[in-house]
Amino acid sequence: MPAPAAPPGRIAPLEIDPEEFRRLGHALVDRIASLVASLPDRPVTPGEPPARIREVLGGGSLPAAGTDPGPLLERAADLLAEHSLYNGHPRFFGYVTAGPAPVGILGELLAAAVNPNVGAWGLSPVASEVEAQTVRWIAEMIGFPAGCGGLLVSGGTAANVVGLLAARRARAGWDVRTEGLRGGPPLTLYASPEVHTWLKKAADLHGFGTDAVREVAADADGRLDVAALRRTLEADAAGGARPLAVVASAGTVSTGTVDPIGALADLCRERGIWLHVDGAYGGLAAVLPDAPDDLKALSRADSVAVDPHKWLYSPLDAGCALVRDSAHLPAAFSYRPPYYRFEDEERAGGTNYYEHGMENSRSFRALKVWLALQHAGRDGYARMIGDDVALARALFEAVSRHAELEARTRHLSIATFRYVPPRLAGRRAESREELNELNAELLARLQQGGEAYVSNAVAGGDFLLRACIVNFRTALADVEALPGIVVRLGRQLEQERGGAGAG
Numbered sequence: 001m002p003a004p005a006a007p008p009g010r011i012a013p014l015e016i017d018p019e020e021f022r023r024l025g026h027a028l029v030d031r032i033a034s035l036v037a038s039l040p041d042r043p044v045t046p047g048e049p050p051a052r053i054r055e056v057l058g059g060g061s062l063p064a065a066g067t068d069p070g071p072l073l074e075r076a077a078d079l080l081a082e083h084s085l086y087n088g089h090p091r092f093f094g095y096v097t098a099g100p101a102p103v104g105i106l107g108e109l110l111a112a113a114v115n116p117n118v119g120a121w122g123l124s125p126v127a128s129e130v131e132a133q134t135v136r137w138i139a140e141m142i143g144f145p146a147g148c149g150g151l152l153v154s155g156g157t158a159a160n161v162v163g164l165l166a167a168r169r170a171r172a173g174w175d176v177r178t179e180g181l182r183g184g185p186p187l188t189l190y191a192s193p194e195v196h197t198w199l200k201k202a203a204d205l206h207g208f209g210t211d212a213v214r215e216v217a218a219d220a221d222g223r224l225d226v227a228a229l230r231r232t233l234e235a236d237a238a239g240g241a242r243p244l245a246v247v248a249s250a251g252t253v254s255t256g257t258v259d260p261i262g263a264l265a266d267l268c269r270e271r272g273i274w275l276h277v278d279g280a281y282g283g284l285a286a287v288l289p290d291a292p293d294d295l296k297a298l299s300r301a302d303s304v305a306v307d308p309h310k311w312l313y314s315p316l317d318a319g320c321a322l323v324r325d326s327a328h329l330p331a332a333f334s335y336r337p338p339y340y341r342f343e344d345e346e347r348a349g350g351t352n353y354y355e356h357g358m359e360n361s362r363s364f365r366a367l368k369v370w371l372a373l374q375h376a377g378r379d380g381y382a383r384m385i386g387d388d389v390a391l392a393r394a395l396f397e398a399v400s401r402h403a404e405l406e407a408r409t410r411h412l413s414i415a416t417f418r419y420v421p422p423r424l425a426g427r428r429a430e431s432r433e434e435l436n437e438l439n440a441e442l443l444a445r446l447q448q449g450g451e452a453y454v455s456n457a458v459a460g461g462d463f464l465l466r467a468c469i470v471n472f473r474t475a476l477a478d479v480e481a482l483p484g485i486v487v488r489l490g491r492q493l494e495q496e497r498g499g500a501g502a503g
């Protein structure tokens with residue numbers, strides 16, 4: 001059989017004519033505007049099980065024939081409106097997940113329309129420059145030198161990995177990119193037990209092995225103990241290991257504690273060890289005029305990770321890796337295959353981002369961040385982040401006033417607490433198991449219920465409820481409503497378990 005002839009006047013099944021596109025787009029933007037406006041009146045989440053949502057989606061195979069885009073978009077909008085958890089809801093306080101800045105929502109649409117491939121300057125002239133400017137503005141916000149290197153990645157995890165791999169290349173002491181980890185002594189990494197799980201994942205995936213991560217003791221507040229770190233470094237070096245990097249947290253994910261970064265920077269400089277700061281949660285709070293000194297000290301690190309999809313309120317996803325010396329990124333990531341010819345643009349001063357990180361083809365993540373940065377301005381961000389911190393403080397105080405709640409910690413914009421029924425108030429230590437179980441169940445109810453959404457932390461063996469305010473829509477009434485909701489659900493649980501009578 002002869003091959004089919006090339007179509008002369010082609011109408012592809014995916015094409016939409018411009019008038020139709022306009023109509024569909026306007027209708028969709030109208031839906032989105034109504035949806036965003038309706039969030040406060042909706043539950044944070046419908047709390048449905050997977051089976052229910054699969055039932056709604058239906059189980060059929062992909063249809064052979066296409067469908068008109070109008071009804072498709074309408075159905076998608078209905079599905080998302082009715083079956084989503086809304087991190088943009090004013091009462092969403094879970095994990096560290098921000099609601100999307102409206103200008104960022106529109107920016108995503110624009111970025112997708114132009115669709116630059118920000119892997120190479122030549123494929124994305126203005127987009128590459130917008131990314132460079134975005135990275136520079138973020139560095140300025142946190143006091144990092146403006147001449148630093150950096151790029152946008154998928155999130156805090158990826159940004160931290162960029163820092164770690166830059167450290168590996170710069171400080172291993174042999175050609176680690178060619179010879180791998182077997183080319184020299186064991187490389188070791190140092191962090192407090194409170195460090196985010198990305199470090200374990202990275203140590204595993206990049207062949208260090210999780211044993212390479214030395215957990216250094218922390219004080220009662222969860223801050224890395226510098227004296228203990230010094231002892232561990234000395235013992236490891238004496239034992240033939242090569243201490244590669246110290247990972248400090250600028251806001252731990254559980255409680256928001258900031259490690260003593262100033263003292264860690266001194267120690268790392270003295271011993272020639274790379275200092276990486278995981279500022280995925282709290283790094284951007286360094287923009288606050290009254291930021292603690294240890295947070296401001298992240299400007300002394302060799303590399304820093306921050307997360308625009310957290311405290312810059314960017315739509316997912318956007319992380320940002322910063323490296324003090326911009327040469328460290330191409331040193332760690334660059335390859336130049338014969339099928340890429342992008343050197344001319346580089347000679348003219350453009351950056352080919354595929355040589356600065358792990359991705360090859362790259363989306364235009366920077367646009368939504370760049371737009372939001374300018375929409376709010378530096379002062380606007382300082383105000384929103386400062387308000388989030390003030391709201392966490394107000395929540396902590398509201399919790400403290402409640403006899404059936406135990407307020408535990410408050411750092412940056414994270415408050416932790418737990419429900420303690422009156423019958424167990426005098427026997428907390430002996431009742432740990434029961435309190436942990438009760439609060440875990442309470443958390444599940446709270447998360448399913450849709451009135452407000454928190455996550456959890458574990459501190460000193462106690463299961464705690466954790467509210468993290470990274471939400472520019474949250475107001476005082478929202479955080480002040482939380483203690484009442486928690487206590488009501490707690491009492492309900494107590495009653496069901498037959499414990500209330502004993503109180």
Ligand SMILES: *Cc1c(COP(=O)(O)O)cnc(C)c1O
Nearest residue numbers: 096155156157196252253280281
């Ligand atoms: C959120 C977070 C991470 C991981 O960031 P992702 O964007 O989820 O990949 C790492 N470290 C800390 C401290 C975080 O809060």
